[in-house]
Amino acid sequence: MRDYARPQTLDEAVGLMAQTPRRILAGGTDLYPTVGRRIDGDILDLTAIPALCGITHGDGLRIGACTTWTMIAEAALPPALCALQQAARQVGGRQVQNMGTIGGNLCNASPAADGVPPLLALDAVVELAGPLGLRRVPLTQLLIGPRQTLRASDEILTAVILPASALTGRSAFVKLGARAYLVISIAMAAARIQVENGRITGAALAVGACSGVAQRLPVAEAALIGAKPVDAPQLVTPHDLAGALSPIDDIRATALYRRTAAAELLRRAIAEAVA
Known part of the structure; x- marks a missing residue:
């Protein structure tokens, strides 16, 4: 590490990023495990900027990065955000949950990032700040591949915006791993x-860990409209997901297992959301 900066304001942080691109540090739960004993490059620590932390209500909901x-x-949130809160309780252990941030989860862009499917189901938009000002990007466009995002090297993700239209209904999140806790997802679903x-x-339905990035499922969503809640879970089939998902074989599961599991997890999430 050549230089470490911990600015007090967002303007100061953006100015530092404009001078030279830096590795951004928020909670550090993704950064530290990937760098080993030495962090190469300059670091920008965002943890001293009050504007980047907290949840505020307005025309929708704003979650600081x-x-x-x-x-x-632990926040008092509407039932539509139940899936996001369930995912929050399953991101690593308690120590990781105390330090890890929603912005870091998105910028790390892991295909198995637990926060992404619930946020996709909430039509989330991210706010990015850079030398040219602020811009907003739908989460569906931000994530472009494993560990890849549209965030420019001189930009900082400042917030996740949830529109008022997405704060209706009730949601649920279901995750499958090789064990109950502290595990990378084999598949996960939010409804x-x-x-x-x-x-x-x-x-609004989304599945994660079954493609390069988590996916919304418009075909499966359309199949539920007009249905009775009690019938809804059985209206989701692996065929409905086939065109949207592209799972891989890896050490945790085969592609076939992931595809089958995704359909079952989605059925369970829907059943819990309509219960």
């Missing part, structure tokens, strides 16, 4: 369901 998973899990007059009027 340095908000920890523990803060999200947000809106019900009126005994029928499903809105559905």
